[in-house]
């Protein structure tokens with residue numbers, strides 16, 4: 001594929017590595033990297049947990065729909081989406097239609113380990129984050145698969161090696 005013309009969109013659950021691996025993929029391909037969560041925070045001038053507190057999850061999702069529509073219209077970007085971006089149908093349509101969608105898959109245990117110290121994920125501030133992650137996976141797994149052009153496991157291997165695998169896969173298509 002002509003990576004300089006098309007976009008690459010990373011989807012998957014919290015802690016799958018969308019942000020970390022996305023940055024590496026962009027560097028390897030000399031494309032621009034954008035993180036949707038970061039963009040939402042920058043525009044709101046407030047961190048995600050504040051947005052959830054002040055506007056509820058509904059307010060956050062409205063902001064997310066707007067940002068995803070805007071960003072997916074750009075050209076030549078690597079976009080790391082938020083874990084729940086695929087829930088809204090309009091986001092799935094925008095992502096599927098405007099770039100190559102890569103679903104980063106990982107086990108619940110890895111997700112737990114990788115998200116343990118981070119307060120940026122208000123949905124995991126529960127008594128039992130493992131149960132929460134299991135429920136989210138139950139509801140969202142089919143939505144990730146519905147729009148995925150590529151599916152990559154991030155359970156094993158370094159960030160660099162997974163990023164390289166993604167680049168090779170997309171370029172050989």
Ligand SMILES: Nc1ncnc2c1ncn2[C@@H]1O[C@H](COP(=O)(O)OP(=O)(O)OP(=O)(O)O)[C@@H](O)[C@H]1O
Pocket residue numbers: 012013014015016017018019020021037080081082083114115121154155156157158159162
């Ligand atoms: N393949 C990997 N191997 C080891 N550690 C990883 C890997 N991918 C990500 N990590 C680590 O896991 C943590 C969470 O990753 P990251 O923030 O990229 O996830 P995310 O998919 O963007 O999550 P969110 O949906 O919440 O934004 C980071 O500290 C990162 O360094």
Ligand SMILES: O=C(O)C1=C[C@@H](O)[C@@H](O)[C@H](O)C1
Pocket residue numbers: 013014037048081082083084085120121122123
């Ligand atoms: O899985 C989710 O619904 C979320 C994932 C994060 O990336 C953030 O977008 C936010 O914390 C919500």
Ligand SMILES: [Mg+2]
Pocket residue numbers: 018019020035037080081082
């Ligand atoms: Mg992220």
